[in-house]
Amino acid sequence: MIPAALSLPEILSCVFNLLGQDRKTLRSAACVNRIWFHEATRLLWAKSDLKALMAIEPSSRRTIYASKICHFTIHFGFDHVDTDLDLDFQLLRVLHFTDFTLPQDINLRPYIQPTLEKLHLRDWPPITFLDGLNKYCPRLREFTQMSPKSNRPGLVEFFAMNKTLRRVQLMLAPLDEHEIFAATAALSNITSLEDLTIYGEISLNTMVQLQEWQFESVRNLRIHVGVPALRMLPTMFGAMIRLSLELSIDSDVHSLDALVGLPLEFLQLHVAVGIRLSPQELLVLPKNLKSLMISPSPIKQRERMPKWEISNDQFKQIFANLSKLESLLIWFALDIPSPASALEDLGRSCSKLENIRLYCPIDITAWWDIPKPLFPRLKFAWVSSVSDRNLLGEVNETTAQLMAEILDRHAPNLDRFVALDSYTFRPSVGDQLSQLTMRAHGRIKETGQTKHAKEESRSLTI
Template identity: 25%
Template structure:
């Protein structure tokens, strides 16, 4: 470390020091040198260094020094059984400035494990991805964590009751982000969901339990303005209930909906939500989509994200045919598109890629089912850039028609892909044929070499 200047090291107010240390946070050696200047700089610098530490850093400290640094921690995350076994070591620590805690699945026994040390008044975000928690945890959440803004709970075990869970959620008055996706069905009563529909600050809601027609009808009848601030929703419903759902979520701009059956078309109904910027439709049953249903997407001119997914079922097909001209008609109406995941069996060629290049040049992620005819695409584009912002590409496969000995080598195709998509960082194939897998391996090798160089 350099010697101090003639007048000594300057004394800076904490706000200025913190601003400097925040700027140095990504520059490890410089920040470490700065915090060694004096005790004042050390205190401010470690406030920055210990905001988001790995749990190993806390474990590595002598037990009598852990509390000093625990006070500085704002974000803490544990993943899996091995990491969660350290909760017992931390049980007597006070995390007085902790703002967010993320706890991965861990079930040491029927009595659960210690979480109370993390539930301080400063806590704003609580995420639990599975554990046998007790009602004492819920009680402390609702009585102590009065600043709580975000809550995610999955698979909480059998020890808590629907009534105690409902009491906890109702008592957390400032919730804006609520996520209950997995292993939560018995706790998510209709009464609790109706309560959430009345929350004035709720902006994000993800619920794994399907919404029944009866529930949505009750919300419509009992809540004058349901979900008044909601912007993002993930939900499962029957296809014929989609119009009812739409009537409840006027303010939503990001929608993920899992369709539980194939009784009715849903995308055409959803196209009435013209303020949507993100739409993901997942199909839980095998089905055929109508061409008219897909063409309705073009009404959603503000979309940045459009995705169709098949949940553990056969990829849906369009039984009336959906061709390059139809695809061009749709994407020409979606100039803001950044992500397109069209997991649908249909007759698309390289013309679809060229349509995206023309109408949606800022696409960053693309997934299509058809195989890419490389020779034809090269004939259209040569070595010119097609999608300059594309980072992730997943296609049915790669390669021109014809015998294997006519195909370009994977290495040659990688060079073409890098010319067409200069920012591409991830390449996947859906069909898994040998040639396409070789190409993906060659591309991954190229990316690894670029990172290491």
């Protein structure tokens, strides 16, 4: 009676729901009987990788576990790996190749399964594998290839023949203009495509040629173009409802007015060296913007940081309507009269901010009398330095502790605070007050985490 009862679907469901993802207990459960073994190993092997599978001995047992894998990560960076596996991954849905270069003798046939839904690669796969995806993977919905590769045989043919993909993330660099045009035009043939991400700038000349192709099904778009190509986007992508845009500004004659009306949520502005970006141009930013990054192009970490001059009024006007902003990264040295007032205005307008990088000195003591937290959701902040214009005391740990406490009050969820006039994290280059304030804030967060952990443990024993 007991073995039969243990095999009832109702009991199995309850038991394994309680076990969840506790791998040690699941291994014990696999020893109860054959049915429990099947259910436990299904959970244990649903998400796995090549190294774990190759560790199974004897090798004949790998067939059992391979048939249960749904999410598989393949990395050939360890020794003695058989790249010609004769296994049946019959439940495979998600496949990740993490190597930048696939072994030449790799056998990819076992991974061409009718259940496959998502494929993520760094290297470009062989043509035979791409043909197999189109012929035998009717559920393939997502294709990602994010590493720069100059030689990609079968790229155009694969996208031109595909009828199932809904999401594509593709790195086009360092292909030439002709290859970029051919690849992008081929993507327009995928009538099911809804989410398209293209990394690598598409030139104006290529965009002009692409106007004959329409991406009628694409709703979510991420693309890198120059300012002159902005006006072409609504025509080419008429169905888009969400836009992530990398925009290159490489001429003094430019206008961001074409941003008006675009469903823009994420914007990266790459400003070429010597080109001036007027703050007034940013007044056209849409109110639905969630992320804004402004950076020099290219960013030269070892050279002096370029300046961006802006007044407090201009800063306030730009962010007054961006209430949905979650991330603000400005990779210029901000030349602004009152940085503390600017951040105060920013906090009042953009209360959802979680990530800030502003290279300007901040007088945190200026927020002493402000009752409500300015940044209730902020998790990461990077400024150039901490200053004490009110001269509350000497540069010592007491002053730094006070600043850290004010900062913690106005950003209670801040996990990491950095005050360095540098692109890279080198604490030794910071001034004394900034270093002390960073340490003091770190101690406050550590104390808070310890207190929270103790309270959590106490609540479990009550």
